[in-house]
Amino acid sequence: MALEHPRRKTRHCVSALEVTAIANLVLLNDQPPKAKSGKKPAAAPFGASSKSKAATKNPLFTANPRNFGIGQDIRPKTDLTRFVKWPEYVRLQRQKVILNKRLKVPPAIAQFDHTLDKNTATQLFKLLNKYRPETKQEKKARLDATAKATAESKEAKDKASCAITRLKYL
Structure with missing residues (x-):
């Protein structure tokens, strides 16, 4: 059996056994997850208020899922400090700290790293x-x-x- 790639004009040879294996994988992914048969958590003490009741949602307000694809919704703000081009002195002092941590300093010299406070x-x-x-x-x-x-x-x-x-x- 030959499968065509959707974008390329090439064909891939796939055996019948592989096709059935792929179909079985797809079927396995569609099945609902099995219920876990493990220990149940301890019951709450008597008189403790249970917060299992969720507030009823108003059907007039529906959730609007956001799409962060190209040309769609603006992505949420993330911490971009990792990708900043830091000044050279900042990079050097950070590299120095890392190298000092990696070094094995003899005790006679290492004693001067931890001095007393004033x-x-x-x-x-x-x-x-x-x-x-x-x-x-x-x-x-x-x-x-x-x-x-x-x-x-x-x-x-x-x-x-x-x-x-x-x-x-x-």
């Missing part, structure tokens, strides 16, 4: 300021004081031996 940072710096390393003048004054104390008595030596906790920058 309030926490100022509190931290105030705390660290109390433990900042001593200057050369402060160290000299401290050593002179301990030397004088040790020269006078041995008790001061015990007090001087306990070091003051300081931060050391490496």
Whole structure:
């Protein structure tokens, strides 16, 4: 059996078996869907209002289906930001973010991506300021004081031996 294409002047050879298979597919699509035999949802508690009753529609007002084909109704507005030609700096910064997400950054470098906020940072710096390393003048004054104390008595030596906790920058 030969079928003609509606627009082209060509013929396609189709066997009788394929024709019956196509007819069966068309018949299957025309059949109504089978009822689902599954669990029913739990019943609503007593006294709960059911909203199954739909408002009766006025037969004077009929639905007017819209046709969005060429030359027909105007298409509904959609979000077209995907298709906008963005400025180059916007494209570059977006590509940079994507590439940074794809990179595997070593932890020693990745720690600088997540910094503290301003309030926490100022509190931290105030705390660290109390433990900042001593200057050369402060160290000299401290050593002179301990030397004088040790020269006078041995008790001061015990007090001087306990070091003051300081931060050391490496």
